[in-house]
Amino acid sequence: MLLVLGYSNVNAQDENNPWQITIGVNAVDAYPSGDNAPFSETVFSKFFDVDNYNILPSLSTISVSKYVGDGFSFGVTGSLNKIENWGEDANGDAIGVDDLSYYGVDGTIKYSLGERLNLDTFEPYLGLGGGYTWIDEIGAGTLNGTLGFNLWFSENVGLTIQTTYKHAFEDYLQTHFQHTAGLSIKFGGTDTDGDGIYDKDDACPDVAGLEAFNGCPDSDGDGIEDSKDDCPNEAGAAEFNGCPDSDGDGVADKDDNCPSVAGLKALAGCPDADGDGVTDGDDACPNTAGPAANKGCPWPDGDGDGVLDKDDKCPDVKGTVANNGCPEVTEEVQKTLNEYAKTILFDTGKASIKSQSESVLKDIIGILNEYPTSKFTVEGHTDSVGSEKLNQGLSEKRALSVKEYLVKNGVDEFRLSALGYGESKPIDTNKTRAGRANNRRVEINLAK
Incomplete structure (x- = not known):
């Protein structure tokens, strides 16, 4: 008894x-x-x-x-x-x-x-x-x-x-x-797991549990039975299906990439101090807002021309917004360029450049390299002495000869083209010796 x-x-x-x-x-x-x-x-x-x-x-x-x-x-x-x-x-x-x-x-x-x-x-x-x-x-x-x-x-x-x-x-x-x-x-009742709930009414007869859960266990004691608990061995909240939220940011630890630091749901529980959408752990500038493409840092404008380096085709040279951060060729620059180009000398009746023209060509190369995104046309012209066909061929060869010299000495070939106009575009009279000398010329013009 x-x-x-x-x-x-x-x-x-x-x-x-x-x-x-x-x-x-x-x-x-x-x-x-x-x-x-x-x-x-x-x-x-x-x-x-x-x-x-x-x-x-x-x-x-x-x-x-x-x-x-x-x-x-x-x-x-x-x-x-x-x-x-x-x-x-x-x-x-x-x-x-x-x-x-x-x-x-x-x-x-x-x-x-x-x-x-x-x-x-x-x-x-x-x-x-x-x-x-x-x-x-x-x-x-x-x-x-x-x-x-x-x-x-x-x-x-x-x-x-x-x-x-x-x-x-x-x-x-x-x-x-x-x-x-x-x-x-x-x-005489059978209680296999010894939890005080008889097997007939025990939903988990082989595992000791609680009466509140029909004999099923709640291993972590958080009030959520193990079968419905996503984290059965860690006490958590019902809103997270029994999982903990250690930093209290509303993201369960199992889904939180930063479980010990309160963060944002949108960033999987990680913080974003500057609010730029880049988590502090991945943000190279965590206290200054910047785009994700630049690791959370603001884009620089190294040359101070108002065009961000990421969009600046000439990030090391101050330019204009209209020209994507590159300097624009002004009329004055264009005039200077052609004043130099007119002084290029060739052997008589040939396309070979005389050696005394190397210094002026060096000045031309310096100007062209100041405008690395601008394209230019090297144009050859002759006077009217001789046949038109001969003059046309000579102008083309001289223009090409100047282009090849510039390319050989550091100007991107992609930026240059060569054209010959023969005697078709005189700038002076061909009736005088001085006029014919002016018509025999090379021009370097900005390509439109």
């Missing part, structure tokens, strides 16, 4: 704890007697008259029953008593007898009204069965009807009170009542 009482705080339902043992005392009431009329109008007239009761002042009843389902249970009861009063005389007084022995063995099928009515503490029940009763070693079979209730003090331990009407099949055994009061204990 002490062992079973130790389980009194364990959840108990009949289907979970199918066994019930009741130990108590019984009282045998032999009224009415003699008429064998079980359904007469006097059968309950002295039901509560204890003068007719025979009570043995010791444990005198034990019963064991097993729940079989749907509110039904089957049990066997053994009882003993000592009979001192058996029936009544004509005056209604109890008839005394000489301490007759009383033994009974009964089987009963009980139906729980408490389960049907969903009552937990107070559990009334009905029973029907039969047995065999001996009085002073003379026995007879009985048909029994039982009415009683269990009053549960805890989930497993309770008080049982019942009355059984025993109708005898033999005349020598009188019909009588047997009242019983005893301590009842339920036991």
Whole structure:
């Protein structure tokens, strides 16, 4: 009994704890007697008259029953008593007898009204069965009807009170009542994981868990059962499905690239001090806003011409916005360039450049390199002496000769083109020696 009482705080339902043992005392009431009329109008007239009761002042009843389902249970009861009063005389007084022995063995099928009515503490029940009763070693079979209730003090331990009407099949055994009061204990439920929740109601019968989660565990104790917890071994919040958010930035640690520093959801939990959309860890200028393409730093303008270096085709030379950060060739520069170009000298009737022209060509190269994105056309011109065809060919060769010299000495070939115009574009008269000298020239013009 002490062992079973130790389980009194364990959840108990009949289907979970199918066994019930009741130990108590019984009282045998032999009224009415003699008429064998079980359904007469006097059968309950002295039901509560204890003068007719025979009570043995010791444990005198034990019963064991097993729940079989749907509110039904089957049990066997053994009882003993000592009979001192058996029936009544004509005056209604109890008839005394000489301490007759009383033994009974009964089987009963009980139906729980408490389960049907969903009552937990107070559990009334009905029973029907039969047995065999001996009085002073003379026995007879009985048909029994039982009415009683269990009053549960805890989930497993309770008080049982019942009355059984025993109708005898033999005349020598009188019909009588047997009242019983005893301590009842339920036991026998299976709890594989020992978590106090029986396997029948345990959603996780092999793993110890909590009643709140139908027997399933919550390993990290965060109030979210493991099966629904994305981080079952780390206590977290329900809004993150049980995962922690150590830095409190609203991004669960498992999704947070910077779990120890509060950051932004848009940046996977990492901070962005300057608000430029580049996380501080990847930002070369974390306190100054700049584009991601420049690692979070503002684009520089090294030459101070108002065109950022990333867009400046001449980042080391101050230029103009209109010319993508490169300097523009002004009319003055163009004029200077052609003043130098006109002084380039060739051997008579040839395209070879005279050596004394190297210094002026060096000056021309210096000007061209100041405008690295500008394209130029080297143009050759002649006077009208000689045939037009010859003059055209000579102008083309001289223009090409100047271009090749410039390219050979550091000017990008892609920026230069060579054209010959022969005698078609004179700038002076061809009738005088001075005029013809002016017409024999090279021009370097900005390509449009």
